[in-house]
Amino acid sequence: MLRKLFKFHGGVKPQTNKTQSTTAAIAAVPLPDRLVIPLHQAVGGHPRPLVQPGEHVLKGQRIGGADGNLSSAVHASTSGIVRDVAQAVMPHTSGLTTLSVIIEPDGEDRWCELEKVNYRSTPPDELRDFLRDAGVVGLGGAVFPSYAKLKPGKEGKLKTLVINGAECEPFITCDDMLMRERASDMLKGIVAMRYMLQAEEVLIGIEDNKPEAVASVQAAIRASGETGIEAVAIPTRYPAGGAKQLIRVLTGIEVPHGRRSTDFGVQCFNVGTAFSIFEALEHGRPLISRLVTVAGNVTAPRNYDVLIGTPMDHLVRLAGPRPDTDRYIMGGPMMGVRMPGFDVPVVKATNCVLVGSPALFPAPPPEMPCIRCGECAKACPADLAPFEMYWFSRSKNFGKAQEYHLFDCIECGCCSFVCPSHIPLVDYFRFSKSEIWSREREKESSDGARDRFEFKNFRQEREKQEKAEKLAAKAAATREKVATEGAATPAAADGEAAPKPKPSATDAKRALIEAAMEKARQQKAQVAPKNTDHLAPDVEADIAAIDARRNAAPARAADTPDA
Amino acid sequence: MITALLVMTGIALVLGAVLGFASIKFKVEGDPLVEKIDAILPQTQCGQCGFPGCRPYATAIADGEAEINQCPPGGEEGIRKLADLLGREFKPLSEEHGVEKPKSVAVIDEATCIGCTLCIQACPVDAIVGAAKQLHTIVAAECTGCELCLAPCPVDCITMEAITETVDTWKWRYPVVEIKAA
Numbered sequence: 001m002l003r004k005l006f007k008f009h010g011g012v013k014p015q016t017n018k019t020q021s022t023t024a025a026i027a028a029v030p031l032p033d034r035l036v037i038p039l040h041q042a043v044g045g046h047p048r049p050l051v052q053p054g055e056h057v058l059k060g061q062r063i064g065g066a067d068g069n070l071s072s073a074v075h076a077s078t079s080g081i082v083r084d085v086a087q088a089v090m091p092h093t094s095g096l097t098t099l100s101v102i103i104e105p106d107g108e109d110r111w112c113e114l115e116k117v118n119y120r121s122t123p124p125d126e127l128r129d130f131l132r133d134a135g136v137v138g139l140g141g142a143v144f145p146s147y148a149k150l151k152p153g154k155e156g157k158l159k160t161l162v163i164n165g166a167e168c169e170p171f172i173t174c175d176d177m178l179m180r181e182r183a184s185d186m187l188k189g190i191v192a193m194r195y196m197l198q199a200e201e202v203l204i205g206i207e208d209n210k211p212e213a214v215a216s217v218q219a220a221i222r223a224s225g226e227t228g229i230e231a232v233a234i235p236t237r238y239p240a241g242g243a244k245q246l247i248r249v250l251t252g253i254e255v256p257h258g259r260r261s262t263d264f265g266v267q268c269f270n271v272g273t274a275f276s277i278f279e280a281l282e283h284g285r286p287l288i289s290r291l292v293t294v295a296g297n298v299t300a301p302r303n304y305d306v307l308i309g310t311p312m313d314h315l316v317r318l319a320g321p322r323p324d325t326d327r328y329i330m331g332g333p334m335m336g337v338r339m340p341g342f343d344v345p346v347v348k349a350t351n352c353v354l355v356g357s358p359a360l361f362p363a364p365p366p367e368m369p370c371i372r373c374g375e376c377a378k379a380c381p382a383d384l385a386p387f388e389m390y391w392f393s394r395s396k397n398f399g400k401a402q403e404y405h406l407f408d409c410i411e412c413g414c415c416s417f418v419c420p421s422h423i424p425l426v427d428y429f430r431f432s433k434s435e436i437w438s439r440e441r442e443k444e445s446s447d448g449a450r451d452r453f454e455f456k457n458f459r460q461e462r463e464k465q466e467k468a469e470k471l472a473a474k475a476a477a478t479r480e481k482v483a484t485e486g487a488a489t490p491a492a493a494d495g496e497a498a499p500k501p502k503p504s505a506t507d508a509k510r511a512l513i514e515a516a517m518e519k520a521r522q523q524k525a526q527v528a529p530k531n532t533d534h535l536a537p538d539v540e541a542d543i544a545a546i547d548a549r550r551n552a553a554p555a556r557a558a559d560t561p562d563a
Numbered sequence: 564m565i566t567a568l569l570v571m572t573g574i575a576l577v578l579g580a581v582l583g584f585a586s587i588k589f590k591v592e593g594d595p596l597v598e599k600i601d602a603i604l605p606q607t608q609c610g611q612c613g614f615p616g617c618r619p620y621a622t623a624i625a626d627g628e629a630e631i632n633q634c635p636p637g638g639e640e641g642i643r644k645l646a647d648l649l650g651r652e653f654k655p656l657s658e659e660h661g662v663e664k665p666k667s668v669a670v671i672d673e674a675t676c677i678g679c680t681l682c683i684q685a686c687p688v689d690a691i692v693g694a695a696k697q698l699h700t701i702v703a704a705e706c707t708g709c710e711l712c713l714a715p716c717p718v719d720c721i722t723m724e725a726i727t728e729t730v731d732t733w734k735w736r737y738p739v740v741e742i743k744a745a
Contacts, residue, residue: 040730094733367738427738434734441732446606449707452688453608453616550677553717 095340159265
């Protein structure tokens with residue numbers, strides 16, 4: 001049956017460079033000497049470390065626990081000894097460090113005890129918790145925790161489940177090879193997702209430059225006998241693999257600004273995610289490895305099944321990097337980001353390690369002024385006006401840039417690709433976005449500070465007032481007492497405060513004050529710090545030192561007038 | 564003649580009544596300009612401007628009693644925003660009020676703290692927790708870096724530490740065009 005397909009606006013057709021890495025089958029990677037597994041690999045909260053240095057871990061053992069609302073667990077990729085839980089450079093353009101677990105493999109590669117789940121007999125909430133603890137995240141590049149997306153929505157069911165096998169970015173072929181070699185397992189993952197989402201139909205979108213993958217998936221669907229699942233070849237045009245673009249091509253639904261595809265009964269997952277869901281449910285294996293394409297400036301581009309945490313140079317060495325290699329890019333040439341070093345680890349987001357050299361990716365020609373030709377707007381798959389957003393980003397007029405829907409930009413790079421003035425538009429948009437985020441964070445914290453300041457002032461006023469009221473009440477009571485006592489016994493009750501033969505009301509008052517002061521002195525003397533019994537001598541010494549400092553402090557404060 | 568006078572008086576009375584009603588009905592509480600200025604100020608409540616907090620400074624600016632360049636934490640960007648809002652000329656930060664510093668948080672050296680509560684009283688945003696004769700500590704997320712706790716500390720156990728960039732707060736740099744020698 002021929003399905004009617006739709007078109008998305010814009011897009012470009014860069015050279016695909018995909019055939020080089022699809023000639024050989026997926027290969028395994030020998031264990032490296034050291035695995036560096038960053039704890040924060042997915043969108044959401046930082047997982048907290050669950051292991052200590054020196055501890056022995058097994059393959060698949062949880063080393064980072066999901067923390068917070070949206071967070072996903074992290075696991076040991078092989079068995080070995082935890083050498084350290086420390087800051088390590090992460091695969092991020094900034095070159096900043098993040099808390100990572102460093103594992104020295106013992107070479108046994110021994111699995112921990114794995115727990116399988118029957119998804120049909122498990123309540124949906126438990127199933128989602130299971131997937132969260134299995135560390136399953138979107139492998140298309142956004143690394144959004146999958147469990148959070150596996151909710152059928154308000155209506156309790158989904159119309160269309162879109163599986164993204166488009167893989168539009170040049171050089172990258174990991175999804176292609178997955179579909180060719182592991183289609184039937186991937187399909188089982190898709191069936192499980194369809195069950196969880198109660199989806200009516202499943203559409204697997206694959207760009208038509210991957211006929212082998214289309215054939216393989218179609219064969220797997222036929223062999224499984226499942227109905228309502230269809231592998232659809234879509235025209236090759238970058239970025240057909242963008243979630244919104246793929247949904248548009250397959251269903252004709254255009255997700256508008258500020259809405260989500262689930263509002264229209266569509267949810268989208270990557271083929272790699274489907275495979276890792278299969279692994280988690282069927283075998284109980286958490287996400288500890290993924291397919292990574294090594295391409296670019298190497299003699300033998302190929303796809304590898306890589307353990308998370310493997311250093312990139314260990315992986316690239318297998319593919320034979322050429323001597324003029326000067327950089328690694330994580331991702332493809334359009335959206336990829338340059339790595340701060342060669343030994344950064346492969347993480348869940350690493351779909352490709354693109355090896356670069358000055359010859360393969362020469363520095364762009366100098367940026368020329370924008371001539372407002374509108375080519376970028378014609379190419380923009382998100383229907384934006386990049387030249388306007390560029391203008392406002394360049395002049396740091398972020399409010400205006402946002403008015404042009406800067407945050408709908410998917411950073412696909414089409415605008416930079418077509419720009420005749422060689423303007424790195426996406427760099428400007430990324431700059432603008434992070435500036436806006438930082439301003440929002442600052443705004444939030446300053447609003448918080450204002451509230452706290454105002455509340456503190458209010459509290460101080462209230463305390464002052466309460467104290468004044470209390471004092472007034474007490475003074476009234478005292479006056480009354482003095483008046484009655486003075487009238488009853490003119491010789492003032494307290495013996496020591498009655499030196500004069502005829503005490504007046506003021507003397508009685510003074511006596512009361514002195515009695516109160518004496519009481520306060522006694523109370524002060526009685527106050528003793530708690531928890532001071534049975535202390536170790538060093539703690540007692542510490543306490544003595546602190547007491548000495550405390551006694552010395554007022555004297556010092558008096559010495560230095562500005563203190 | 565009489566009719567014209569009557570008509571004009573009538574119109575004047577009606578319009579006067581409408582205006583009078585409007586001035587009661589749509590009365591604006593407080594100065595809306597103060598709110599706008601206060602929103603620009605960084606809310607550190609540090610008092611470096613010479614006023615006891617950001618809001619009093621905002622009020623002083625609105626009343627024309629203070630210059631717009633007295634807020635070091637707001638920095639040059641803050642002055643530019645104020646200049647834009649108020650239609651005043653941009654001025655560099657006044658030196659007598661301090662210099663722009665990187666954002667930082669206060670840290671209490673727990674070994675030296677004697678638990679005197681002086682810093683707790685000084686903190687304008689209640690970001691220090693502790694009690695008499697008990698160790699104090701700073702809630703880093705709430706600390707505005709105003710440095711008001713430094714002076715009262717009798718044992719000098721509080722230091723300011725600059726906030727370092729993390730992956731979550733990292734920002735993409737402004738694209739710089741490299742100029743090559745011809």
